[in-house]
Each structure stands twice: as C-alpha cells, then as structure tokens.
Amino acid sequence: MPSLNSPRRFVYASLAATIFIVYGSLYPFAFHGGSPVAAVRTLFLSDHMRDQPFSGLIANIGLYVPLSLFCVAAQNDARPAWRQVLWATGLGTVLCVGIEISQFFDTGRVTTLTDVYANVAGTLFGALLALPLTRWLDRPGDMNSPARQTAALLLLSFLACRLFPYVPTIDLHAYWRAIKPVVIHPSVHGFDVVSYAVTWTVVAALLRDLAGRRRSRWLLVAVMLAMLSAKILITHNRLSLSELVALPVAVAAWLVLSTRQRAWAGGVLAVLLGLVIVGDRLLPFDWQPIGHAFGWLPFFSILHGSMAANTQALADKVFLYSSLVWLITVAGPRHAVAGALVAAGLFATSVLETHLPGRSAEITDAVIALGAATVLGWLAVSPGTGQTAAGARIKPVRDTPPAAE
Known part of the structure; x- marks a missing residue:
C-alpha cells in the first residue's frame, strides 16, 4: 500500500499553518510607521516572561507545533533526522522573529522576546514529535489505514x-x-x-x-x-x-x-x-x-x-x-x-x-x-488507491469489522 505521508499534502498543510500563524499574530493589521532598527532593538530588549500569563505561554507554544510537524513530514525521508528537525525549527524561528518585529508596527500588538522563546520551543517540540509520528503512520500495518x-x-x-x-x-x-x-x-x-x-x-x-x-x-x-x-x-x-x-x-x-x-x-x-x-x-x-x-x-x-x-x-x-x-x-x-x-x-x-x-x-x-x-x-485519500477513510476496509485487527460495513 502506498505511503499516506504524501510530501505535497504536508507542504500544503505547512502553508495553511503559516497563514494561520500570520493571521492570528498580526490581526487587526493596523500598521503604522516606525524605524526597523527600533523594532529590532525593542525585540531584543523586551522580556516580559514574568508578566506572561501561563495560558498565553501555552498558546504561544502550541501555535507553532503544527507548523514544524507538517514541515518535517513534508521533507524527504532520506534526509537525516537531525537535518529535518533543524530545518523545521529554523523555519519556525525565522517566522516567529519576523512576526515579532512586524508586531512593532501593528497597533495593539506587543513585541517581546518572551513570545520568541515560546514559539521556538513549540517549533522544536513539533519537529521532534513528527519524527516518530510520521514513521508510525507510514509503517506497513494496521495504522497505515x-x-x-x-x-x-x-x-x-x-x-x-x-x-x-x-x-x-x-x-x-x-x-x-x-x-x-x-x-x-x-x-x-x-x-x-x-x-x-x-x-x-x-x-x-x-x-x-x-x-x-x-x-x-x-x-x-x-x-x-x-x-x-x-x-x-x-x-x-x-x-x-x-x-x-x-x-x-x-x-x-x-x-x-x-x-x-x-x-x-x-x-x-x-x-x-x-x-x-x-x-x-x-x-x-x-x-x-x-x-x-x-x-x-x-x-x-x-x-x-x-x-x-x-x-x-x-x-x-x-x-x-x-x-x-x-x-x-x-x-x-x-x-x-x-x-x-x-x-x-x-x-x-x-x-x-x-x-x-x-x-x-x-x-x-x-x-x-x-x-x-x-x-x-x-x-x-490514500495516494495511488483512491480509497478514503469512509470507504476503506480497516486492516486486520481481531474482532474489527470492515470500516465500510
């Protein structure tokens, strides 16, 4: 059975996750003028870790987990695992730093290094999680359904x-x-x-x-x-x-x-x-x-x-x-x-x-x-077969009826 981990599918998913992050981070898109140098200086001199509510910290971590998970899944399996993680984490880091600098010019948004720490942590966690997850989903057997x-x-x-x-x-x-x-x-x-x-x-x-x-x-x-x-x-x-x-x-x-x-x-x-x-x-x-x-x-x-x-x-x-x-x-x-x-x-x-x-x-x-x-x-949709989750038969697990029954 062909792999369900189609790289193209995860590329699209990565783009969707990126769009969601940009939308959620820069809304309401009320931009104003300012100095890029001041924006970078504000980012690296602003650390609001003590003022960050725990719920906000969790949200900032979770926001970047899907992006790096999809990025790792979209890469060629022939690459070493450390390269896949490094590439996905680097992409997430560049994105979150760019967004934090952009927030300096967005009314109602705060530029802070604390969010970068949380975003990078979420990116790294998602990339590490993707390694065993994608291999587990792609292995020949019951879960390849x-x-x-x-x-x-x-x-x-x-x-x-x-x-x-x-x-x-x-x-x-x-x-x-x-x-x-x-x-x-x-x-x-x-x-x-x-x-x-x-x-x-x-x-x-x-x-x-x-x-x-x-x-x-x-x-x-x-x-x-x-x-x-x-x-x-x-x-x-x-x-x-x-x-x-x-x-x-x-x-x-x-x-x-x-x-x-x-x-x-x-x-x-x-x-x-x-x-x-x-x-x-x-x-x-x-x-x-x-x-x-x-x-x-x-x-x-x-x-x-x-x-x-x-x-x-x-x-x-x-x-x-x-x-x-x-x-x-x-x-x-x-x-x-x-x-x-x-x-x-x-x-x-x-x-x-x-x-x-x-x-x-x-x-x-x-x-x-x-x-x-x-x-x-x-x-x-399973590439090469056209089967769907609604129509495919579930591979043998004892006492499991066909998924289409």
Whole structure:
C-alpha cells in the first residue's frame, strides 16, 4: 500500500499553518510607521516572561507545533533526522522573529522576546514529535489505514479540548475545587447530559475505528476513567455532575450502536451531534427583534478577550465540527459534501445568533468546518488507491469489522 505521508499534502498543510500563524499574530493589521532598527532593538530588549500569563505561554507554544510537524513530514525521508528537525525549527524561528518585529508596527500588538522563546520551543517540540509520528503512520500495518489515522487525529483533538491547560497540579486544595461542584452544589441539566452523552458516544465510535468493535467497549470505559482523573489533576478544571450522569448513558448507547453497521451508526450519531451543536449555539432561544451585526472577519472574537477561554473554545469547536464532518462521511457523502453541509448549517445558526443576546455571530465557525473537511479529506485519500477513510476496509485487527460495513 502506498505511503499516506504524501510530501505535497504536508507542504500544503505547512502553508495553511503559516497563514494561520500570520493571521492570528498580526490581526487587526493596523500598521503604522516606525524605524526597523527600533523594532529590532525593542525585540531584543523586551522580556516580559514574568508578566506572561501561563495560558498565553501555552498558546504561544502550541501555535507553532503544527507548523514544524507538517514541515518535517513534508521533507524527504532520506534526509537525516537531525537535518529535518533543524530545518523545521529554523523555519519556525525565522517566522516567529519576523512576526515579532512586524508586531512593532501593528497597533495593539506587543513585541517581546518572551513570545520568541515560546514559539521556538513549540517549533522544536513539533519537529521532534513528527519524527516518530510520521514513521508510525507510514509503517506497513494496521495504522497505515485512512480510517484509523483519521480516528487517531480526532481523538487527539478531543484530548486537546478537554484537558486544557494541560498542566497538572499537586495542590490538594485544587483537587477539592475540581470535585466541589459535584459534592457541595450538585446540579443536573438535561441538555448538558445529552451533550456529554453524545460526545462520549462519538469518542466510542472513533475508538471502534482505531481498535475494533469489541475493544472499543472497554476502551471507552478506560478513557472515561482516565479523563475524569486527569481533569481532577489538571489545574483550573472542574467536574460536572451532568457529565458523570452522561457517562453510563453513553456506555449504554454505544453497546447498542456498536452492534449496528458502521454507516448506520455514523448517520445516527451525525444527526445527534448536529442537534447538540445547534442547541448549544441557539439555546436559550431568546429571540430579539433587533439584531446586531454579523462578523465577516474570521476568528475575530477568538483573537479578543481571554486567551485561555478562547483557546479552549477554539479547540472544542475544532473537535465538534471535525467529528460531525467525519460522521457524515461515515454515513456515505464525500468530505466536500460533508464540509459544505456542516458549514452551511453553522452559517445559518450564526445568522440566527445576530438576534440572540450575548452571542458572537460571525463566519468563523463555517470557516473551521471547511478547514476540517479539507484536512480530513487530505488524510483520508490514500495516494495511488483512491480509497478514503469512509470507504476503506480497516486492516486486520481481531474482532474489527470492515470500516465500510
């Protein structure tokens, strides 16, 4: 079977990551005059490490991880590993230094060497991570399957959105604060229970593509227990009684759905997840006759306000919209059709949000859906075979049914 690590595909992904970094770093593009010498001097004399919030540090590291990961994957495997890492890290370093100097001329932006440290660290981490990851994905065997690689990617995005800010703590008071909402002020909300249950059932479907139908049942329980433990150990996280109630519901739902054909189960989950996304965006439906403006500038709201909250919100959107696109393709349609359907639905709900108080109505969600469909489409097509994650048969893992069943 031909390699799934097509260099051209990762070149495009690297360009997309670069565009995203430039956009997010230089917005709102309100440039003014100034001296290049002063910009360079400001960069090397400004170190705001003590003033940098931890969430901002994590965001600056994570921002450059995809770029270097894609850059390493795009290179010729014949190159020595140290050259691949050096080339990707050097590219990321040049980019972040150039952006920091450019921010000197951008109103509302701050030029600081602290961001360079974090960006270079993220670039190096992504490059080192790419070495074993690309070889693992390219080896002949079970993981050299579009369906399994797609499932692995979506599961990683699930962990990214649920475990933010990824920092464990040894403070016993923090552990108590994490479980306090369940013990002191327990409350269950119906929509939250449904939302959590559907999300966990989607995770179970991903686990089936990754490890097989039977294994997915006990793996789902193992991942649930691990996730609850991690949320207690990670700072600033809180447990929810609604989520605890949803866990056995999700297990029961998956015991039923796992016995059905993959396409049928994918279609059911696509409908349920779509309804959850619509409900989350529109409820409570407090319609106002006079609406507010629609935002046509992508990622406008994400680039404003709390960096921690916005980073987690973005990660959550990426997982939900990507999963919905994937479930629709499992049910039958191609990635382009699935992306268009999800983007159209998100655009329609965004328009409705212009008449709902406290909502940010903008084009961002539709753009994320289209981007997710593009990435999953790239990953799904196996060069030389034309197979896709929706149509390929999963290579033999005991008790794993064909992915197209």
